[in-house]
Amino acid sequence: MGQILDRLKAFGEFEIIHFGDKVILEEPIESWPICDCLIAFYSSGYPLEKAEAYAALRKPFLVNELEPQHLLHDRRKVYERLEMYGIPVPRYALVNREEPYQELDFFIEEEDYIEVHGNRFWKPFVEKPVDG
Structure with a gap:
């Protein structure tokens, strides 16, 4: 600025x-x-x-x-817009919970990785808030 x-x-x-x-x-x-x-x-x-x-x-x-x-204000919308215009974004997964620690069928957490909709992310990784 x-x-x-x-x-x-x-x-x-x-x-x-x-x-x-x-x-x-x-x-x-x-x-x-x-x-x-x-x-x-x-x-x-x-x-x-x-x-x-x-x-x-x-x-x-x-x-x-x-x-x-x-x-x-919403990282999900930013990624959606970037993808819409063919702009590369980092590999990511979205986990939207209604409440903290909510059990989700598509989310698995193990000691050295998480899996979201079958996509595995090895730890360590960066978790970012929606409005970051």
Whole structure:
């Protein structure tokens, strides 16, 4: 994010207005600075809905679309979208439980591996949350 903003600033044709956490998190969108162009970077805890409401209110040019950023909240949807466009993803398996340690017919855990739908993953491996 910083590199992108630094490069824009280096052109000398843009005024960069950083809204800051206090403004974004605490202020109503009506009091946010008015800008002609908006770049909104997704991060954990970022109020994407507020940014969307600001964009609807002020109608700035959007460098990056806001609505598709909701996809980034769910790793399963990200992988699905990447696969849809033929972009390689790491080998993975999904185990969705309604409750912790729920018994599942398609999931087997042994001392040195797990098996999901017949696909074996040898330990150690990285387990990632959906919203990571």
